[in-house]
Every structure is written in C-alpha cells, then in structure tokens.
Amino acid sequence: MILVLTYHKVLHDPVPDSEFYTIQAEQLESHLELLAQSGLHALSPDKLAGFEPPSQGAYILSFDDGTVDHYEVVLPLLARHKCCAVFFVPTAKLDRPGYLTSNRVTEMSTAGQTIGLHSHEHRRMDELGEEDIRVQMQRSRQIIGDLTGKRPVVFAPPGGYIDARVRGIALESGIRAIRTMRWGYNEKPDFAALECVPINRHFTEGKFRRVMEFRRGSTMLYATKQIAKRMLPSRTYNSLRDIVFRQSAGR
Numbered sequence: 227m228i229l230v231l232t233y234h235k236v237l238h239d240p241v242p243d244s245e246f247y248t249i250q251a252e253q254l255e256s257h258l259e260l261l262a263q264s265g266l267h268a269l270s271p272d273k274l275a276g277f278e279p280p281s282q283g284a285y286i287l288s289f290d291d292g293t294v295d296h297y298e299v300v301l302p303l304l305a306r307h308k309c310c311a312v313f314f315v316p317t318a319k320l321d322r323p324g325y326l327t328s329n330r331v332t333e334m335s336t337a338g339q340t341i342g343l344h345s346h347e348h349r350r351m352d353e354l355g356e357e358d359i360r361v362q363m364q365r366s367r368q369i370i371g372d373l374t375g376k377r378p379v380v381f382a383p384p385g386g387y388i389d390a391r392v393r394g395i396a397l398e399s400g401i402r403a404i405r406t407m408r409w410g411y412n413e414k415p416d417f418a419a420l421e422c423v424p425i426n427r428h429f430t431e432g433k434f435r436r437v438m439e440f441r442r443g444s445t446m447l448y449a450t451k452q453i454a455k456r457m458l459p460s461r462t463y464n465s466l467r468d469i470v471f472r473q474s475a476g477r
Contacts, residue, residue: 227283227284227411227412227413227415227440228269228283228284228285228286228411228412228415228420229266229283229284229285229286229411229412229423229437229438229440230285230286230288230405230412230420230421230422230423231257231285231286231287231288231422231423231425231437232288232289232290232405232407232422232423232424232425233247233249233254233287233288233289233290233300233425234247234248234249234289234290234291234293234425235247235248235249235291235293235295236248236249236250236251236253236254236289236295236296236299236300236303237249237250237251237295237299238250238251238299241427245427246426246427247424247425247426247427248427249425249426249427249429250427251299251303253427253429254299254300254303255303255307256431256434257425257434258303258304258307258309259307260431260434260435260438261285261309261438262307264285264438265282266282266283266284266285266438267282267283267284267285268284268285268286268309268310269284269285269286270310270340271286271287271288271310271311271312271340271342271380272312272340272376272379272380274286274379274380274402274403274417274420283440285438286311286312287304287309287310287311287312288311288312288313288314288342288382288405288422289311289312289313289314290314290344290382291314291315291316291319291344291348292313292314292315292316292317292319292320292325292326292331292344293324293325293326294324294325294326296313296326296334297326297330297333297334301334301337301339304339305337310338310339310340311339311340312339312340312341312342312380312405313326313331313334313339313340313341313342314342314343314344314380314381314382314405315331315341315342315344315370316344316345316346316347316348316366316384317344317346317365317366317369317370318346318347318348319348320369328373331370331373331374332373332374335373335374335375335376340378340380341370341373341374341376341378342378342380342381342382342405343363343366343367343370343378343380343381343382343396343401344366344381344382344383344384345362345363345366345383345384346361346362346363346365346366346369347362348384349362349384350384350385350387351383351384351387351388351392352383352387352388352389352391352392353387356391356395359391359392359395360395360399363381363395363396363399364399366378367399367400377400378401379400379401379402379403380401380402380403380404380405381396381401381403381404381405382404382405382406383404383406385407386406386407386408388404388406388419393418393419397418402417403417403418403420404417404418404419404420405420405422406419406420406421406422407422407424408421408422409421409422409423409424410422410423411423411440411442423437
C-alpha cells in the first residue's frame with residue numbers, strides 16, 4: 227500500500243477558523259516524527275510510477291497550491307527530517323504575493339524536492355474544453371521545466387476534479403502518476419488515479435496514527451464529503467464540513 231498524505235498551507239501562526247486545510251508547523255513536524263518511527267518506507271515522488279511498495283507499506287508527502295509557506299515553513303522542516311515531498315504548483319500564481327517565487331521553485335527542486343503539475347491557472351479542469359485543458363497543462367509543464375530542468379511527471383488536478391478527458395490528456399503529455407483527492411490507501415496502486423489522505427486542522431495525533439496503520443474508519447466520511455462538495459453550494463458545504471470534522475476530531 228502507498229499512503230499519500232496531502233497538505234496545503236502550513237503556518238507558524240495560529241490557524242484561522244476559516245482555513246479548513248491549513249495546519250500549524252508543529253502539527254506537520256509531529257507527523258514527520260511519527261512517520262520516521264512508523265516503519266513505513268519513504269517513497270521519492272519522482273519514482274512513483276512502477277514502484278513496488280514493500281510489504282509494510284510506503285508513504286509520500288504532497289503539498290498543494292504553491293503558497294509561500296511551502297518555502298518558508300515546510301522546506302526547513304523537510305530538511306531537518308531529511309524528507310522529500312512533491313509540491314503541486316499552479317504556475318500562473320508564481321511571483322504573486324503569498325505564493326512561491328520562480329527562484330524559490332528552482333531552489334526547492336535543487337534541494338531534492340519534486341515540483342508537480344497543478345495546472346497553470348488553478349481552474350477546475352473537468353469543466354474546460356479539451357483545448358483549454360491542453361493549454362493549462364502545456365504552459366505549466368513548460369514553466370516548471372524551464373525552472374527546474376525537468377518536466378513534471380506527477381499531476382494533481384486542482385480541487386481533485388478530474389474526468390476521463392483530463393486524465394487522458396495528462397497521460398498523453400508525459401505524466402506518469404496522477405494524485406486525486408479521493409480518500410484511500412492505494413492498496414493496489416493505480417498510478418493514473420492515486421488516492422490520498424487530505425490533512426486538515428482537525429487532524430489529531432490519534433487520527434494520524436490510525437492513518438499510518440491503514441485503518442479505514444474515515445473512508446465513508448470522506449466519500450460523503452466529496453458527494454456533498456459536488457451537490458451543495460460552497461458556503462453550505464463549508465459550514466457543514468467544519469461541523470462534521472470538528473465533531474469527528476473529538477472522538
């Protein structure tokens with residue numbers, strides 16, 4: 227099995243209630259320490275496709291959206307714990323306030339981190355026409371290739387929204403692994419549709435330990451969450467999501 231952990235913002239400061247997927251640096255550092263003690267094999271992101279995980283399982287770290295904290299907070303923590311991760315960067319946001327700069331992306335790649343494809347403009351790709359999908363991927367792959375010297379081979383569609391057209395175009399363009407936002411442990415890894423465990427601010431240490439043991443208690447919760455995300459207005463969905471996960475964290 228391959229445990230793919232998905233993070234977003236990681237802050238030193240207290241996390242605002244409105245930022246569901248934002249966690250504190252201490253939480254990430256605790257996770258890195260627990261993973262080091264777990265016996266799980268650390269998997270290099272750029273070697274995902276074709277990998278045969280060891281019997282005890284493997285894990286991979288991923289960080290979405292290319293925010294500035296990935297350089298200022300996450301990168302030093304990964305260096306301290308000698309870890310590698312894949313950073314999914316929407317390239318149109320490079321050099322904007324609050325996001326990574328082009329120079330920092332180059333530096334992160336040089337330091338051994340993997341830069342993954344996350345589209346150019348961070349638009350929902352399953353609602354685009356095929357030509358727009360290709361443009362979003364081609365522009366982003368070109369920019370990342372120019373900055374790192376390597377074309378990205380790992381892709382995460384923004385918001386986890388993907389259909390057969392997006393998947394097919396990604397694979398045609400040279401992508402070897404696609405990380406979705408579908409909750410799961412990749413018991414029999416499908417590298418064209420990898421499952422993940424998204425980390426949010428309600429994730430307790432106990433819950434993280436259960437995830438490292440590949441327990442399945444959250445499968446139904448996250449499946450219901452994805453259905454609600456597609457069916458409910460954003461404001462209603464966000465309010466309901468926060469209530470449910472706050473209650474589940476207390477168990």
